Structures are given as C-alpha cells and as structure tokens.
Amino acid sequence: MNKQNFFSDVQSKINHALENSPAKDIEKNVKAMMSQGFSKLDLVTREEFDIQAQVLAKTRAKLEALEERVAQLEAK
Template sequence: MAHETLINKLGQQFGERLPSSLQTARSELEGTLKGLLRDALSRMDLLTRDEFDVQQTLLARTRNKVDTLETQLRALEAQLTAIEKK
C-alpha cells in the first residue's frame, strides 16, 4: 500500500498547485492523475524497501557460499594436481 500513499500524496499536491481557474475541476483532475499513476506503477515491477533488503541479504549469503565453494574447489584441484604429479 506504499504505492497508494504516494499516489494520494501526489494527487493532492497536484490539486493544490492548480490555478484558481481550474479549482472547480480539482477532484476530477486529481482522480485522473491518480488513475494514470496507478496504471503506470502497476506496469512496473517494483519492490518495497523491505523486499529489496531481504533480497540483498540473500544475495550476500549466496555470494559468501559461492566464494567458499570456489575456495574448496581450488583446494581440491590443487590436491588432485599434486596426486597426479606423483
């Protein structure tokens, strides 16, 4: 619902900045703008900050695991090379 809060805030700010001659159409224009914003945001693949932080943590853990596995692989390759040279 963070998107809805943003949409409402932008719609309100838009309405407040309308020239006085358009104030009578304020609610209609705000509604139209909110609809356009909702459509645009729904087409985007957006994450919340919490979802982003979770993914960032998972990526860091995965990177750590890959680094560990690469180190183990290098050690095993070195052992295999040493055995083959004997």
C-alpha cells in the first residue's frame, strides 16, 4: 500500500467515525443555540454597517459644508 492510499484510507475512516459520533450532534446543537442567541441580539451585517458608515460620512461632509456656509453668511 502506498502512502497516498494509506492517508486517504485513514482520512476516510476518521471522517466516517466523526459523522457517526456524538460530536457531530453536539456541533449541530451548539450552532443552533448560537444562532438562536444571535437572533435575539440587535445585530447588523457587515454590509449594512459599511453602508451606514458611508451614509454617515456623506452626511458629515454636507453638515461641515453647511456650517461653513452659515459662518460665511453670518460674517457678511
């Protein structure tokens, strides 16, 4: 038996053992519990966060421009 076949055989046996072990059920249960916990929190996706950060940056720029314009008008 060559090394490649040996390692492939060992890997397949380990994968088969893990699929049939209680560890797989524990993993599923932990993922389900975490998903349930995260759904209760008021979280946003990274994409939503990035979009809001861009909106905020544009709003700040407009506010600064308006403040400068008001200051110029007040100076007149």
